[in-house]
Amino acid sequence: MIEARGIVKRFGDFTALDGVSVDVPTGSLTALLGPSGSGKSTLLRVVAGLEQPDAGEVSLDGEDVTRLPPQSRGVGFVFQHYAAFKHMTVWDNVAFGLTIRRRPRSEIKQRVTELLDLVQLSGLAKRYPAQLSGGQRQRMGLARALAVDPKVLLLDEPFGALDARVRKELRIWLRRLHDETHTTTVIVTHDQEEAMDVADRVVVMNAGRVEQTAPPRELYDHPANEFVMSFVGPVNRLGDTFIRPHDVELLLEPNGSTQEAMVQRLVHLGFEVRVELVRDDGETLSAQLTREQVETLELQHGQIVYVRPTHQTVFAD
Amino acid sequence: MAANAGTVPAAPGARRSLAPGLSIGLSTLYLSLIVLLPLAALSWRAHGWGAVSTPQAVAALRLTLGLSVAVALVNAVFGTAIAWTLVRDRFVGQGFVNALVDLPFALPTIVAGLTLLALYGPKSPVGINAAFTRWGLLLALLFVTLPFVVRTVQPVLFELDREMEDAAASLGAGRVTTFLRIILPSILPAILSGVALAFARAVGEFGAVVLISGNLPFKTEVVSVYVLGRLESNDSGGAAAASVVILLISFGVLLAIGGLRRWVTRHDR
Ligand SMILES: Nc1ncnc2c1ncn2[C@@H]1O[C@H](COP(=O)(O)OP(=O)(O)OP(=O)(O)O)[C@@H](O)[C@H]1O
Numbered sequence: 001m002i003e004a005r006g007i008v009k010r011f012g013d014f015t016a017l018d019g020v021s022v023d024v025p026t027g028s029l030t031a032l033l034g035p036s037g038s039g040k041s042t043l044l045r046v047v048a049g050l051e052q053p054d055a056g057e058v059s060l061d062g063e064d065v066t067r068l069p070p071q072s073r074g075v076g077f078v079f080q081h082y083a084a085f086k087h088m089t090v091w092d093n094v095a096f097g098l099t100i101r102r103r104p105r106s107e108i109k110q111r112v113t114e115l116l117d118l119v120q121l122s123g124l125a126k127r128y129p130a131q132l133s134g135g136q137r138q139r140m141g142l143a144r145a146l147a148v149d150p151k152v153l154l155l156d157e158p159f160g161a162l163d164a165r166v167r168k169e170l171r172i173w174l175r176r177l178h179d180e181t182h183t184t185t186v187i188v189t190h191d192q193e194e195a196m197d198v199a200d201r202v203v204v205m206n207a208g209r210v211e212q213t214a215p216p217r218e219l220y221d222h223p224a225n226e227f228v229m230s231f232v233g234p235v236n237r238l239g240d241t242f243i244r245p246h247d248v249e250l251l252l253e254p255n256g257s258t259q260e261a262m263v264q265r266l267v268h269l270g271f272e273v274r275v276e277l278v279r280d281d282g283e284t285l286s287a288q289l290t291r292e293q294v295e296t297l298e299l300q301h302g303q304i305v306y307v308r309p310t311h312q313t314v315f316a317d
Numbered sequence: 318m319a320a321n322a323g324t325v326p327a328a329p330g331a332r333r334s335l336a337p338g339l340s341i342g343l344s345t346l347y348l349s350l351i352v353l354l355p356l357a358a359l360s361w362r363a364h365g366w367g368a369v370s371t372p373q374a375v376a377a378l379r380l381t382l383g384l385s386v387a388v389a390l391v392n393a394v395f396g397t398a399i400a401w402t403l404v405r406d407r408f409v410g411q412g413f414v415n416a417l418v419d420l421p422f423a424l425p426t427i428v429a430g431l432t433l434l435a436l437y438g439p440k441s442p443v444g445i446n447a448a449f450t451r452w453g454l455l456l457a458l459l460f461v462t463l464p465f466v467v468r469t470v471q472p473v474l475f476e477l478d479r480e481m482e483d484a485a486a487s488l489g490a491g492r493v494t495t496f497l498r499i500i501l502p503s504i505l506p507a508i509l510s511g512v513a514l515a516f517a518r519a520v521g522e523f524g525a526v527v528l529i530s531g532n533l534p535f536k537t538e539v540v541s542v543y544v545l546g547r548l549e550s551n552d553s554g555g556a557a558a559a560s561v562v563i564l565l566i567s568f569g570v571l572l573a574i575g576g577l578r579r580w581v582t583r584h585d586r
């Protein structure tokens with residue numbers, strides 16, 4: 001269990017964290033989601049002890065660790081740019097935490113073998129980090145962090161430097177790993193799809209503050225505010241009303257509650273089609289339909305349709 | 318055809334094989350003209366090898382090598398420490414200190430020798446008389462070789478991935494462990510380069526030591542000064558012979574340092 005209470009962190013007169021409180025339950029996989037510069041990495045580094053907060057407390061499994069140096073916190077950290085020990089082989093990288101604890105040779109050998117198996121790098125133990133691909137390096141980083149049986153595992157955009165396909169593979173793999181090990185894990189990402197895909201809880205951050213903490217589904221269905229609404233998925237904004245593109249229904253005939261709009265563009269995204277529309281009052285919006293629906297409606301560029309939201313959200317301020 | 322040559326981009330494969338051939342050729346030619354030829358000429362002139370095995374010559378050779386090794390080692394430690402301070406610490410006057418490091422290079426070495434003699438000589442204002450002693454030699458050599466290790470280590474330390482240190486800390490390494498196991502191995506190649514340069518410079522130094530050493534045979538006479546002595550006694554063959562011997566030894570040491578450096582950077586290949 002990680003508890004961060006009222007964390008404030010300033011760099012000069014810039015406030016990177018402005019009273020952040022986050023709870024990460026034992027055994028959960030929590031995502032820290034937010035735009036670039038929102039303070040995600042800073043929060044993670046404060047939890048790990050790599051950064052000292054100006055105010056607030058951090059506790060791990062009930063123990064106040066705010067004043068403890070990183071080496072005494074029992075935290076595993078995985079870095080976006082791998083932070084591989086370049087002068088050490090994959091084996092020595094993974095063994096590092098155990099070696100400096102002067103564990104018996106046989107134990108180190110057994111544990112490292114086990115971990116390299118787990119991250120599927122057994123054949124590459126003698127290589128140096130420079131001879132690995134990005135994905136392999138990051139799996140090495142993960143094995144290295146897991147070697148010391150950390151109380152919590154902190155991953156700072158672990159797949160950020162990888163291409164989209166490898167990213168997806170690795171996050172599915174990470175989810176499986178977590179289901180096996182149940183290590184309390186926090187993963188930082190600015191990709192909402194990644195957060196929703198991998199995590200069972202998502203903390204949305206913006207400008208040094210927490211906007212909402214919720215399971216992915218709830219976050220999507222009941223966003224706490226405009227920011228969360230527009231950050232966790234595409235959204236149409238009409239006045240103070242927010243409508244998800246898949247909640248926009250298109251009809252060929254008007255009925256009482258519809259509004260007239262013209263089809264401006266049809267974007268085919270495989271199974272789905274994004275229809276970009278402009279209403280008679282000049283407002284633009286997009287609707288997400290299946291290919292079948294588009295074919296049934298025989299939608300064409302320049303066609304007039306009638307728009308009806310099936311679900312919409314208004315935030316009271 | 319010729320007019321076209323400049324505008325047609327060479328195939329990547331061709332470029333890759335052409336450039337090294339050309340660069341190796343050019344480097345070899347340059348090195349031959351600037352380094353090998355004079356050295357060959359020197360060896361050619363060397364005769365009277367007996368002069369090299371006289372007790373006086375042997376003492377000068379041993380002193381020079383011993384001092385140079387000492388200077389290289391002291392520099393390895395203090396040069397690294399200074400580079401560390403310049404890169405990792407923030408203090409008032411840092412730019413001033415940074416500029417100070419190069420000063421021994423800018424000073425004509427004979428001037429450096431004079432200054433050191435005035436400072437640490439018989440009329441020393443600080444009460445240290447190191448003139449005509451091996452300590453004086455060591456001081457003079459440390460002075461002129463200071464910049465090497467600092468300037469080779471500084472940029473490497475600057476570029477060093479700080480997250481490696483964060484990673485080590487999160488894995489349980491304290492400051493000392495992180496330094497010994499992460500930072501030191503990363504900057505060791507640079508330290509070795511600086512050490513090699515400092516060693517070579519110390520072996521060949523003349524200007525800075527000629528005044529402070531007092532040239533006492535068997536005591537403070539280094540090879541460069543011994544060679545001058547040979548020349549003054551009209552024994553240019555012996556001078557050349559002594560030079561060739563010290564050069565060969567230095568070359569061996571530099572090769573060994575180079576080999577060590579290649580070994581510690583094996584992960585880059
Ligand atoms: N060491 C530092 N010195 C000064 N400012 C810093 C430092 N570290 C972070 N900041 C600032 O704090 C803010 C938050 O940084 P942080 O790295 O936590 O953002 P982030 O949410 O991780 O962003 P990204 O998704 O781009 O990694 C940024 O505006 C950044 O410029």
Ligand SMILES: [Mg+2]
Binds near residue numbers: 040041042156157
């Ligand atoms: Mg970040």
